[in-house]
Amino acid sequence: xxxxxxxxxxxxxxxxxxxxxxxxxxxxxxxxxxxxxxxxxxxxxxxxxxxxxxxxxxxxxxxxxxxxxxxxxxxxxxxxxxxxxxxxxxxxxxxxxxxxxxxxxxxxxxxxxxxxxxxxxxxxxxxxxxxxxxxxxxxxxxxxxxxxxxxxxxxxxxxxxxxxxxxxxxxxxxxxxxxxxxxxxxxxxxxxxxxxxxxxxxxxxxxxxxxxxxxxxxxxxxxxxxxxxxxxxxxxxxxxxxxxxxxxxxxxxxxxxxxxxxxxxxxxxxxxxxxxxxxxxxxxxxxxxxxxxxxxxxxxxxxxxxxxxxxxxxxxxxxxxxxxxxxxxxxxxxxxxxxxxxxxxxxxxxxxxxxxxxxxxxxxxxxxxxxxxxxxxxxxxxxxxxxxxxxxxxxxxxxxxxxxxxxxxxxxxxxxxxxxxxxxxxxxxxxxxxxxxxxxxxxxxxxxxxxxxxxxxxxxxxxxxxxxxxxxxxxxxxxxxxxxxxxxxxxxxxxxxxxxxxxxxxxxxxxxxxxxxxxxxxxxxxxxxxxxxxxxxxxxxxxxxxxxxxxxxxxxxxxxxxxxxxxxxxxxxxxxxxxxxxxxxxxxxxxxxxxxxxxxxxxxxxxxxxxxxxxxxxxxxxxxxxxxxxxxxxxxxxxxxxxxxxxxxxxxxxxxxxxxxxxxxxxxxxxxxxxxxxxxxxxxxxxxxxxxxxxxxxx
Amino acid sequence: xxxxxxxxxxxxxxxxxxxxxxxxxxxxxxxxxxxxxxxxxxxxxxxxxxxxxxxxxxxxxxxxxxxxxxxxxxxxxxxxxxxxxxxxxxxxxxxxxxxxxxxxxxxxxxxxxxxxxxxxxxxxxxxxxxxxxxxxxxxxxxxxxxxxxxxxxxxxxxxxxxxxxxx
Numbered sequence: 001x002x003x004x005x006x007x008x009x010x011x012x013x014x015x016x017x018x019x020x021x022x023x024x025x026x027x028x029x030x031x032x033x034x035x036x037x038x039x040x041x042x043x044x045x046x047x048x049x050x051x052x053x054x055x056x057x058x059x060x061x062x063x064x065x066x067x068x069x070x071x072x073x074x075x076x077x078x079x080x081x082x083x084x085x086x087x088x089x090x091x092x093x094x095x096x097x098x099x100x101x102x103x104x105x106x107x108x109x110x111x112x113x114x115x116x117x118x119x120x121x122x123x124x125x126x127x128x129x130x131x132x133x134x135x136x137x138x139x140x141x142x143x144x145x146x147x148x149x150x151x152x153x154x155x156x157x158x159x160x161x162x163x164x165x166x167x168x169x170x171x172x173x174x175x176x177x178x179x180x181x182x183x184x185x186x187x188x189x190x191x192x193x194x195x196x197x198x199x200x201x202x203x204x205x206x207x208x209x210x211x212x213x214x215x216x217x218x219x220x221x222x223x224x225x226x227x228x229x230x231x232x233x234x235x236x237x238x239x240x241x242x243x244x245x246x247x248x249x250x251x252x253x254x255x256x257x258x259x260x261x262x263x264x265x266x267x268x269x270x271x272x273x274x275x276x277x278x279x280x281x282x283x284x285x286x287x288x289x290x291x292x293x294x295x296x297x298x299x300x301x302x303x304x305x306x307x308x309x310x311x312x313x314x315x316x317x318x319x320x321x322x323x324x325x326x327x328x329x330x331x332x333x334x335x336x337x338x339x340x341x342x343x344x345x346x347x348x349x350x351x352x353x354x355x356x357x358x359x360x361x362x363x364x365x366x367x368x369x370x371x372x373x374x375x376x377x378x379x380x381x382x383x384x385x386x387x388x389x390x391x392x393x394x395x396x397x398x399x400x401x402x403x404x405x406x407x408x409x410x411x412x413x414x415x416x417x418x419x420x421x422x423x424x425x426x427x428x429x430x431x432x433x434x435x436x437x438x439x440x441x442x443x444x445x446x447x448x449x450x451x452x453x454x455x456x457x458x459x460x461x462x463x464x465x466x467x468x469x470x471x472x473x474x475x476x477x478x479x480x481x482x483x484x485x486x487x488x489x490x491x492x493x494x495x496x497x498x499x500x501x502x503x504x505x506x507x508x509x510x511x512x513x514x515x516x517x518x519x520x521x522x523x524x525x526x527x528x529x530x531x532x533x534x535x536x537x538x539x540x541x542x543x544x545x546x547x548x549x550x551x552x553x554x555x556x557x558x559x560x561x562x563x564x565x566x567x568x569x570x571x572x573x574x575x576x577x578x579x580x581x582x583x584x585x586x587x588x589x590x591x592x593x594x595x596x597x598x599x600x601x602x603x604x605x606x607x608x609x610x611x612x613x614x615x616x617x618x619x620x621x622x623x624x625x626x627x628x629x630x631x632x633x634x635x636x637x638x639x640x641x642x643x644x645x646x647x648x649x650x651x652x653x654x655x656x657x658x659x660x661x662x663x664x665x666x667x668x669x670x671x672x673x674x675x676x677x678x679x680x681x682x683x684x685x686x687x688x689x690x691x692x693x694x695x696x697x698x699x
Numbered sequence: 700x701x702x703x704x705x706x707x708x709x710x711x712x713x714x715x716x717x718x719x720x721x722x723x724x725x726x727x728x729x730x731x732x733x734x735x736x737x738x739x740x741x742x743x744x745x746x747x748x749x750x751x752x753x754x755x756x757x758x759x760x761x762x763x764x765x766x767x768x769x770x771x772x773x774x775x776x777x778x779x780x781x782x783x784x785x786x787x788x789x790x791x792x793x794x795x796x797x798x799x800x801x802x803x804x805x806x807x808x809x810x811x812x813x814x815x816x817x818x819x820x821x822x823x824x825x826x827x828x829x830x831x832x833x834x835x836x837x838x839x840x841x842x843x844x845x846x847x848x849x850x851x852x853x854x855x856x857x858x859x860x861x862x863x864x865x866x
Contacts, residue, residue: 022800237850267741268741467800626745
């Protein structure tokens with residue numbers, strides 16, 4: 001069953017939270033009216049691996065305004081050590097540099113920070129190992145990769161096929177650690193009310209319910225004793241998906257100073273060690289093809305890191321399992337646990353680094369075969385999902401490639417990579433890459449719709465808007481589900497007092513929450529008719545989608561990039577990029593375009609500027625601020641264009657949506673790398689593609 | 700050490716007795732309840748805390764409060780209201796020049812200050828002839844807005860919004 005009358009879905013609406021955001025009056029985590037707030041400032045480990053042997057808090061405690069100094073010696077014992085990332089201030093062990101080892105709570109931010117610097121901590125420092133390298137002796141095969149894919153897959157004998165292939169590519173690509181860096185640093189404000197036994201968190205999170213459901217048992221509380229509130233969140237990009245150590249730290253502090261709101265805003269620098277990041281990767285891709293470009297073998301072997309205290313296995317090769325047709329295929333993931341911060345989700349985990357390598361390799365194959373790289377991809381378009389054999393619910397990669405090539409002016413491209421100086425001396429070239437991202441539906445979302453006295457509809461679900469446009473787009477879904485106009489919808493989100501909702505992650509929000517809202521609307525109408533009386537209400541749940549057993553469900557896209565390279569300095573500029581996407585029905589073209597643009601912008605940043613540099617001696621991310629970790633700035637971004645292919649996919653969900661938060665970043669880096677190669681004749685297989693690498697490679 | 704200072708914040712006279720270490724940003728956010736300026740880096744690297752201070756754009760995380768006794772401060776909340784937004788705020792809404800909204804009040808204050816600087820003839824790195832009067836071009840806007848980071852990647856729409864507001 002799908003929505004048949006589309007009035008608000010597909011309509012261009014200004015963000016409903018827009019006026020509050022442009023006037024700065026939308027409250028983020030630290031900005032709610034707290035009476036009598038106090039401030040936490042953490043102390044971080046200054047060794048990468050070791051044991052705390054002494055703690056001196058005397059000087060810190062004597063700073064005027066300090067209320068308490070928490071360490072592993074006096075902090076409340078947590079009920080579970082299952083998640084060692086969250087096992088904060090529970091032991092003297094240090095497992096990575098930057099780990100929280102103490103917290104000062106004071107009546108002003110200045111006093112808390114001053115006192116934190118006075119906490120004296122002695123360590124027995126052990127040898128550490130923080131560098132991912134291909135020859136590391138401790139690689140292992142994880143049981144599964146995020147979230148639940150097999151680590152390895154094999155179809156046929158790709159090794160044999162490669163030896164007899166007419167043309168082959170064998171290349172190794174590397175990507176660095178990347179940090180999410182949402183503009184709002186992770187912030188938790190926690191308050192423990194002993195009289196009512198209630199813990200209240202104002203949190204910057206992608207999932208209020210996941211924070212509640214994770215933290216409550218750690219403190220021996222029932223979930224009903226914990227509230228989490230997040231009406232507005234200043235970006236997340238995955239790093240605010242699961243709760244991190246600071247959430248626990250804030251609660252420990254709140255329980256130590258009952259009745260006070262403890263504000264714990266992390267500094268920008270702290271985020272580099274305690275809020276997740278994308279693992280560096282080493283990826284070997286081998287492609288074998290017939291002389292006409294038809295693939296006969298694909299292998300994608302991945303080596304990446306995790307932490308000693310918690311495993312996160314990025315699913316880097318998963319997109320290779322479904323992207324192109326081939327009779328033989330192998331994908332593998334190997335992990336090594338290092339003395340590093342805990343890696344986690346960052347926008348399109350898996351697809352982003354994996355498609356960078358895979359789509360560069362396809363470009364290398366096109367050159368080896370002597371084909372247009374657009375045509376090479378189209379030649380290897382699978383008729384069914386290569387991994388499962390299931391048909392695709394819809395797959396419009398070819399349409400994206402064709403439409404993009406047409407709009408970009410691809411037909412006139414010189415496919416031979418070589419230095420191509422223009423009249424101004426700049427080298428110019430273009431590149432293409434494909435994008436893909438799965439249609440994810442998360443378990444555990446419920447919506448309640450109630451008719452208000454004025455005839456409008458309250459739509460309640462604990463979803464979160466992290467900038468994706470949920471406040472607007474989910475209301476548009478509700479309007480069409482109820483067959484009313486948007487102004488009849490009062491959406492309520494961002495609070496655990498609302499029905500349970502899954503994380504704003506995996507591009508799953510509208511698919512999941514929208515389905516719950518749709519089901520609630522159906523239940524309301526079937527019980528109370530199309531004109532329900534005030535006070536009437538109904539509940540809907542987003543259950544599993546049976547069609548997922550019959551169809552492979554993915555969004556696709558094609559990205560075209562033009563670059564200009566200065567021959568003398570190696571500086572790369574991107575004057576034009578075009579992304580064409582086939583991502584199901586677009587709920588709000590205005591906010592959707594922004595999401596695609598935002599993904600592509602972060603993709604350009606991934607390709608050209610961002611990288612986190614760890615010091616092997618200290619285990620420290622040395623470029624841990626926004627002056628040294630370079631994200632795209634306004635001056636870097638020009639000429640970005642976005643378009644999409646209309647899709648009417650009846651299988652994905654009642655709205656026909658596929659999720660658009662992540663696909664925009666997938667493939668961008670490969671398109672840039674391929675364009676740089678086309679412009680210069682120099683192939684850089686190590687992100688980011690910086691001037692020094694081009695010059696060292698002989699530009 | 701504490702000092703008492705007098706400020707005008709979004710048209711309201713305010714008095715505060717503050718530790719001399721308190722930044723203007725922390726004074727506004729933590730003591731005066733003016734949370735339109737955001738804390739994104741606390742190091743002058745992201746621009747989220749930008750306000751107009753005596754008419755000029757300033758990153759308040761790099762300013763000590765006590766240095767600005769008597770200052771007139773306009774935050775995004777003072778430029779306009781939800782019902783009556785400033786033309787730059789209206790243009791940000793029309794062009795969807797934001798997503799999460801956290802950098803947005805700083806972007807908007809910065810844009811207003813930047814247009815004043817352009818009109819005063821201040822050159823930038825993107826000015827072709829620094830002796831000539833700079834024009835309100837997209838290149839000038841991009842260059843002059845590069846102190847305001849946006850991780851959601853709304854730059855294309857931010858530039859379009861400012862171009863429209865600049866007329």
